[in-house]
Amino acid sequence: MINALGLLKRRRFLPLFTTQFLGAFNDNLFKQAMVLFATYSIFSDAKVEQGFNALATGLSTLPFLLFSALAGQLADTHDKARIIRVVKSAEIGIMAVGAAGLFLAQTGHTNVSIGLMLSAVFLLGVHSTFFGPIKYAILPQHLSPCDVLGGTGLVEAGTYLAILLGTIIAGYVSSEAAAAGVMGVALIGWYAGRRVPPAPPQAAPLAIDYNPLRASWRLVSGTMHIPRLFLAICSISFFWTIGAVLIIIFPPLVKNLLTATQNVASIFTATLSIGIAIGSVVINTLLRGRISARFAPVSVLAMGAFVVAFSLIVRAWTPAQAGQFYGWSAFIAQPLAIPLLLVLLAIAVTGGMFVVPLYAFLTTTVEADQTARTVAANNVVNAVAMTAGAVLVIAISARGVTPENMLFLVAAMCLVSAWLAQKLHRACD
16 A cells, blocks of 8 residues: 555545545634634623534534435436536535625624524535535545545545634634635635546436435435444444534633633634544554554543543633633643643544544445445434534533533443444454
8 A cells, every 4th residue: 555645646636635625624714713703702601602503513414414315326326526516616605605694793793694604504514415425435436445544544634634724714813804715715626626537427327316305214224224334324423423512512611611712712623623633644554554443442432531531621720810811822821721732632633543444434345336325324324413412412501511511421422432333343343
């Protein structure tokens, strides 16, 4: 197997990597700018802030539930590169809606701006729904079998590095600058998408089912009855539910418990992103290109232990004086700041080590003409799990459960993920 980074020199991989990188960057620049503006400039109650973040998360995952089946069918019966071009063209219009919301947010038109921004969040979910199956299913078609795990790891690492940049920049720029930025990046992404080599269908055309609920049910039932896929998809779904809960609770946690500014909140989300990117590379090195769930159970158990440690450190944190927030320099000067960030990084690294081999498993253990639908089925189940996680956060927040206590729920979910991953390891390795 060539060095995974060597894939970035290949015409059959670099344009896809670039397109995915820019899409993830743009998505998170917009969402983070929206969440931070709402958390620090509109709302002033932790329960309401968590509720808004949960609503945004739910809206972004709902399209995966509604349209993943259609996306998988289209990706397996049409040229995947052509679909990428259509999707990236649509992104320009979606970002125009979101940019309008960000501009209006600064002018005091709160209700209209929130409506536009949440609409853009939903549409970005639709965008990701149709792009998601392709970014994984196209890899076995463009890469040799021994390079699929490396390519998957690079896609994951690139995605989270893009999230890193998007979330950091969102914490430092104005809403107007973020609005202009998302439009510019959408145009560059459209150009990169047009450079992805053709990836024609590898089977006869399907009879497309346009009924979203029926198609989703058929897709999931046609995939989940296979034990190895059932275990892999359930493991991935628990992971993304954990991720959804963490993303929802972090901005209110940083604001109300760590009493830090929105710049620090961005650093938290960025630390998660870069940690998962590191974990993606580490697991590829440990497995030496072999697709296996060997390290998944211990990785997610370690993740759960670090989540508990993170909660304990938060409880021992000394808040700023009433009515004030720590800036970045004041925050990092606190005695517990470095341990807190290191534990957060460890959560993300172990999470990346857990999930990346599972995605590679999905795309290499099914027939070539079924890869996109398999990934789409995974996306449907992920969406259900993440939406359930968002609803759970809303319900628990309404009962007064604070973010530091909600972290224990995350740790418990890691135990379930480890159990599922161990069953998968025993069944397939």
